[in-house]
Each structure stands twice: as C-alpha cells, then as structure tokens.
Amino acid sequence: MSKHVKYAFVLSACLAAPARAQAPRADLVLVHGTVVTVDSQRPNAQAVAVRGDRILAVGSDAEIRKLAGPDTRTIDLKGRLLMPGFIEGHGHFTGLGNAKLVLDLTKARTWDDIVVQVGEAVRKARPGELIQGRGWHQDKWASPPVPNVEGVPLHASLDRVSPDNPVVLGHASGHASFVNGAMLRLAEIGRDTPNPDGGEIVRDATGEPTGLLKETAQRLTARGTAKLPQPTAEQEEARFRQVVALAGADALSKGVTTFHDAGSSFRTIDGFKRLADEGKLPLRLYVMVRFETDSAMDAKLDSYRMIGYGGGMLTVRSVKQQLDGALGSHGAWLLAPYTDLPTSSGLTLKPVPDFERTARVAIRHGFQVNTHAIGDRANREVLDAYERVFRDNPDKRDLRWRDEHAQHIDPSDVPRFKQLGVIASMQGVHTISDGPWVAKRLGEERARRTSYLWRSLIDAGAVVTNGTDTPVEDVDPIVSFYGSVSRKTKEGTVFLPEQRVTRAEALAAYTINNAYAAFEEREKGSITPGKLADLVVLSKNIMTVAEDEIPTARVDLTILGGKVKYERGVSKERVAMRP
Template sequence: MAACSGNSDDTAAPAAAANSKAPADLVLLNGKIATVDPALGNVEAMAVNGYQITAVGSTEDMAAYVGPETRVVELDGRFVMPGFIEGHGHYMGLGRAKQILDLSRVKNWDEVVNMVAVAVDKAKPGEWVFGRGWHQDKWDSVPDDAVDGVPRNDSLNAVSADNPVLLGHASGHAAFANDAALAAGGVDDNTPDPAGGTIVRAENGKATGLLRETAQRLINDAVNVYNNRLTPEESERIDRERVMLAGDEALRHGVTSFHDAGASFETIDFFKELEEEGALPVRLYVMVRSETNEEMDKLLPFYKMVSEGNDFLTVRSIKRQIDGALGAHGAWLLEPYVDLPDTAGLVLEPVADIEGTARVAVKHGYQVNTHAIGDRANRETLDIYERIWDEMGVDGKPLRWRIEHAQHIDPADVPRFAELGVIAAMQGIHGASDGPWIPSRLGEPRSGLTSYPWRTLIESGAIIGNGTDVPVEPIDAIASYYATVSRMTVKGERFHPEHVMTREEALTSYTLNNAIAAFEEDVKGTLTPGKYADFVVLSNDLLTVEEDKIPATEVLMTFVGGELKYSSED
C-alpha cells in the first residue's frame, strides 16, 4: 500500500530541487487524485499545511513543497478523493448499535431468539436486553404463525420471561418487544393504538410484540426509568464511548464528515463540550431534533454554529419527520399498500406542526430537513415548503431545505425539487437493500415509476446527496457508492438500472453535494487549495475500476484536517 514517511531517500532528490516554495507539512506524490473540483480535475500530487490544502498539481510541481520536516506519502498510483461525507446518519445511534445486540446479519427469527437467549444468560435479573438491525424481508423464512409477516413474541417470552427485551427494526421505524417489556411500558391487549403508530395484534386481539412507528414510544418511559439507574458519571462514560465507537467506524470507512439527522439541545451541548476538548473524531453537521417549536423559537439563536477555522461542529438545521418507513408499512403513500391494502401508511408528525417548524426556521435562518419516504409524504413536504415560503414572502432556493430519504416520488413531483431548490438527501444503499422487496409493497409498474428516481432528478437539475442512514445500514460509503452506480441489489439483480448515476455523479453526491447540502462547500467537498485537508486513500480508482470490483475497494488511509486518523496497516 502507500508508503508514508518523513523525508527519506525516495524524496531526497525532489526535496533538493525545492527552493521556491515554503515547505509543506504533508505532501502526497505519484497518485491519481480526484479533486472533484471541475476547474482542477484529476491531479497527481497534493501539498498540505496545517488543516488546509495548500496546492495540488503534478508530482514535479508538488515536490517543490517537500522540506526537511515534510511528511511524504508515496501513493504509488493509489487513488485519493475528498473524504466521504455521510449525508444522513444517526451518530449516537451508530455508537449505541456497537454496544447492543447487532441483528443486522441474522437470517431468520430463530437466530434472533438464540442471540437473545445468550444475552439473557449473561444478564442480571430484570436487566433489559436491547438489540437492533432485524429486517423480516431479508430473512430466509418466517414462522408459520407470523402476523403481517412478522413473528409473534411467544418464543422470545420463553427464553426471557423476566428480562425485558426490546429489539429495534433495521429501519428504526418499528420495534419488537417481549411481554416483560410490554408490561413495563403498560402495554396490554386493550391499549389503544397511538396516533401515527400501531400495536400489531393477532386475530384474537393479543399484542404480538411488534410496535410500528410511534407505538414504540409507549415503551420509552420504562426504558428511561431503567436508564436513570445510572449515575451521571456512568451515563457520560457510556455517551463518550458511543462517540468514539461511532468515530472509529466512520473513519475506518473513509467518512470524515457526518450529517447527524437529529439531536436534542442537550446532546448538542455534549457535542460542544467534546469539540472544545478536541475529542470529536469526525466533523459533525447536526440537525436539531425532538424540541418543540416554542423551545426552538427561544433557543435556536443561541445554538446556531457555522464553520469557523478547523471546525468540528456546525448547527444550522432542524429535522422533522412526516412519515415512517416502507418496510414497516409506515411510509405515507398516494395509494394503499399492495400487501396491506387497508392502509396507505402513517403520518408521524402533523402537517400543521411541521408548518410551525418551517416558520420558526425562516425566522431564525435555519434549514429544514424533513424525513419523507412515501410518494404522498414527498408531495406533502414539497407543498409545505412552498406554502410557507409564499406565506412569509421568502425565496426558498437560497434556504437549501432538504427532503431526507426522498425514496418514492411521483413523477409529477420530480421536477419540483429543482424548481423549488429542495435537496434530495438520498441513500444509495437503500436501493440495493430494499430493491428485492419493494415490489411486494408497491407492485409494478408503481415501483419503477416512483422508487429512487435518481436519473430523472439529476436530469431535472436537482441536487442529490448520498449516505447510508447508519445504523439503518452499515456506514459503508463504498457499498453505497456501488449501489448508486449499479443499482445492484443484495439478490444480485439490478433494480430499475435506468436510474443509475455515473461514477462522477456518484462521487459528487458523496462529497461536494453533501457539502452544498450543509452550506459548507467553501471548506469541504473538493480537494481545492484553501479547503480542509479531509481526504481518503483507496485501494482502487472508483472512477475506472471494473464495476464488480468496486465493493472490494479498501480504505487505506483517512485524513481529517491533514492528520492521519485511520490506517489499514494499524
């Protein structure tokens, strides 16, 4: 792999010729560097001073920046690009996912039950068991008595009668609870469904354990009581561990910046404390979440943070959520589900409340980023944005408001993204993951007309971001990039490949477009002199390597602010 050294014999000759430039702290030579800057294109070498890029160009030109103390990276033809910007994820959720049962790779319900049984054996009486990542549509089988395609909790009760168990769906839009957890939350067979949620029941009326969308919140108080057993010091230790676990995972996958899709003011205060300590591993762009419109109206002016210097924390956006997820039958659709025709999805947060947020955002100069997955949800969100801008007499385009996920869009609404200047914050990997079962929810040709219409969005002039929605999916930027350029699903079939992005478009979606989506294109997203020296060294050239070799590409080095934060050799 790439050699990294101080001024060695390999660099002595170029250094001797360097007499017209001030020495750089770091120089990369003899590679293929995709700057993603149209004015610069691809270059061979790059010089860095401090946390910023000093110059890019040929190896001969950059050798002039090598001095006695310069650290030299000999790329030997390796590929360099701007650090991946995770365009939509859940930072603390990623860290927490590393502390609980990982159910993302289970093949069936029996494996879930076995993992819980092992955890219960190690747990103290009454201790909760948490897990996340299961997805029934990815299993090789489901029990014969499943309800709505999801098991009942009988076998879970058998292995954990006294320990409450709560297992989050991969999407985060449903959870599975055993009877002990339901009882702790005060949920029984007679508990009414909350607005925007469903307590799934068998034909006899018994709760199966599956809680869709807002019904998960019925257990929240019991979980909070359980977590409050910890001292403040213990809670902080756990939170700091989550920050580091999430950072390590991000850096290992070449992610240098992370759009955190939802944090309370309390969590933002915690992030601010860590930034002041220099303890944030990657740069965070945080969306305010879980606060009332009244609280935001009072406090948003005190929380707004834009990029200054070598900044690791910015806050200038708000996250809302109009619907749920397609896999949990919670996405809000224009027409009913094919496999559950008595519903067209769920509205999780009232339109009027989101309108109130939009007004507060305009008043305080904040971006609004609304989760919308179903075609009805996307239309309603575009309508909300347009309606509030007209009401308040503002031009919406400079505000760069976003729709998070934007997975299923009616063709009539596709041009509206570009017309209104709304950014589609999509996740390429969802197309690969969900593609095999989307037709079971929507049918054809509806799936092809509405699902992940990247090509038509781009051709209409819209800006598309990219990401993984981690921990819904692993924070594997290369896997998401591959899904974006191939539309190859986990089943080895291409899901409506007419909507693939080109290699260059996909690279831009994961770098410059995500920087634009955060108002940070002046400091991130391209390897342009003066911007942050946030970049990754990869084992393959993502722009030219054979398509089927893209998934095997390895992150060799990750640099943030000119500092080596991850190396595959370590």
C-alpha cells in the same frame, strides 16, 4: 474574499514569483497518486500538498515536491486513488455508536437465529436486566416465522428464552421495535391500550399485542425502562463519550470525514460541544436539531447556531423533521394503499399543519429544514409545505431545504425539486438492500414509476446527495456509491436500471453535493487549494475498476485536517503517535 480563495491566491503568487520569493513549505505531501479532485478547474492530478489543516497545492509530482522541506512528511500513494473525504449525507451519529453496544441482528437469516442470540444474552445478564438489539428485517429472513402477523412473530417465541428479562429489538429501519411479554407488562401495554398518534400496537386475531410496535408506539417502552435502575450522570456521560468514540472510529475507517447527523436534541448537542472544546470530536459533524418542541426551538435556536465551531468540527444550522415512517414497516405515507396491506396507506408521524408550523419557526431563525419523507404522499406534502413557506418569505434566499430520503416520488413531483431549490438527500445503499422487496409493498408498476428516482431527479436539475442512514445500513460510502451506480441487489438483479447514475455523478453526490447541502462547498467537498485537507486514499480506483469490483475497494488512509486519522492495518494508537 473567502478564506480558501484568498489562500489559493497567495499560494499562486508565491509559486509564480521569482526565485527570491520563498513558497510556503508543506507539512504533508502525497505523491505518485491518481488524484480525482471533484474540482472542474483541475479534475485530475498526481499529487497534493497540505499545510496546517488546509490544502496548499494540487499538481504534478514535480510541482508538489518543490513545496516539501526537511520536516515535511511524504506519503507515496503508489498510484492509488486520492479523493476528497467522503461526507455522510444522512446518518444517525449516536445511533451508530449505540448500535455497537447492543445485539447485532443484521446478519440473522431467520427469526430463530435472533431467539438464540437473545437467549445467550439472557444467560449472561443480571435478573431483570434489559436486553437490547437492533437490525432485524422480516423481509430478509429465509422464511417467515410461524405463527406470525405481517411476517413478524409473536412475543411468545421470545418469552420462552427470556421470561423475566425485558427485551426490546429494533427494526433495521428504526421505525419499529419488537418486544417480549416482560416488556409489554413493564410498559403496561395490553389489549386495551390505544394506539398513539402516528403509531400502532400490532395485535393478533384475538386483539392481544403481538410484540410489534410501529413508529411512535415504540415510545411506550419508555414507561417500562423508566422502572428499571437508572444510570448516574457520570455513567451517562461515560457512555456518551464511548458512543461518540465508537461511531467516530467506524466512520473514519470507512473514509468519512464529515457526518450529517440527522437529528439530535439540544442536550446531545451540548455533549458534542463539550467534546469539541476538548478537541475530542473524532470527525466533523453537521447536526440537525430534533426532538424539541416548537417553543423550545423558538427560544433556543439562535443560541445554538454554530458554524465551524471548535476549529471547523461542529456546525448546527438546521432542523430535522419527520413526516412519515419507513416502507419496510408499512409506515411510509402513500398516495394509494400498500399492495401487500390494502387496509393501510402508511402512517403520518406529524400532522402537516404541525410540520409546517415548525418549518416556519426554523425559517424565522434562519435555519435550514430537512424533512424525512419516504412515501410518495409524504414527499408531495413536504414539497407543498415548503412551497407555501417559501411563498410567504420571499425575502429569504439560498435556503437549501432538504427532502431526506426522497425514496418514492410521483413522477409529476420530480421537477418541483429543481423549481423549489429543494435538495434530494438520498441513500444509494437502499437500492441494494430494499430492491428485492419494494415491489412486494408497492406492486411492480408503482415501484418502477416512483422508487429511488436518482436519474430522473438529476436529469431534472435537482441536487442529489448520498449517504447511508446508518445504523440502518453500514456507514460504508463505497457500498452506497456502488448502489447508486449499479442498482444491483445482493441477489444479483438490477433494480430499475434506468435510474442508474454515472460514477462522476455518484462521487459528486458524496462529496461536493453534500458539502453544498450543508452550505460548506467553499470549505470542503473537493481537493482545491485553500479548502480543508480532508482526504481519503482507496485501495482501488472506484472510478475505473470493473463495476462489480467497486465494493471490494477499501479505505487505506483517512486524513482529517491534514492529519492521518485512520490507516488500514495500523492501530489507532500508532496513528495518534505520528506527527
């Protein structure tokens, strides 16, 4: 009998017993609410009781008030929506924190805006200090810079404001970077530097690097940063803790109680474990092992396997791979060339035989495999490789391997997700941000057939999950929920309306489906007695308000393990002081 089922059984027995039996007292009760449980046994309720870090009971106000004692904290929801905590299905946890410490380029309307930001940063920086930023996207600028190659400027425009300070500016997708001349010199990138496997040094008509580095070519900047003053071990640890704290605070303020971290090294996982031991992980992490060689994983995966470590705060049982790049940077691997770049069908970041070999290492150690695949060719190759590995391991059951992003899928491959038991780990927010320019890359007909096929996948019986891919997008689940329901872009047009999903489906994708995708559906993902008391209170009911009103909903309370970790309008210090 599982822990939460046993817990619910004991509670039911107490509530049903005669008056001589004393029901357990709640530490926290939430009453007068609109409770959407995502539990088919009792989909709706008014109130919830919590004892310790678990849900004690779900029911009417009268039923739940009976469980309150003199020391019970009572929260009056005043009709607001109470739902399971959002589970971020695919994001980059330290990437989110790091993004808070560099220039934010996401709001730039033109390339000139970014040049101004860099110039201001240079004026405040030490001579030769590295300037970093993240979030630019050439298809979101009001007009292309002049001159440009593939819609991206030449590094001379940055050199004018930063002739001596090296500059590295990450694309919003994370799949390209733009650097200035100082960094090109420092990294020894010139006209004769060959393209690395799985990457491209973009060049102008004369063969000179423009400053745009795609995919694995971004790693060449490490040769430059290695020549700069390096932080001490103490400084590195202090920054790591700052990054974790910043990422956690942002995620909790958006109602995220569990975060699926799409790729961390063993060293980073060591850091998470230290924080878990100290009780300083701000929210629950489901971490995928990445950036390690097959031999290192073969040697270490067993020792790094953790299920609910640190009181349910840290789990490591999966491996992250990446087969292709992103559509925005022309890195997604396609079955046919790009409409706006006919000379390319994208980039393969890891040869399929190598990718499959890593998958076989993972299955040998009982680890889930979660693979980044955006283009229709990449998605087909992932499904093909998974099928071969599954066929060769018929004794393995309930694998729940995942296709991360699953953005562009040939319709003939859609049924294979259900047939193979592969989870489509998607991000609804991309329909909002990418919708205006997807057809530019693929053409109207191919975009319609292959892009963000939420409805088709669900109708075919696949498990579909939701996330944000933060810091590619804001970690706010409400916006991603809205994207999967409305498919409405920022310009107000509906991107492929036939692929919209219902609100119930969208909520399941962000809660119970994400729990299932991490083998945690018995512990979280619904408001069910015995499960972890990870809860969120919203200012508006996103299940019933007018569709265009959904993005205006705000998180009022985030409760993690029965403790209020975020309260809108209340400082972090005041929240921490509460019992």
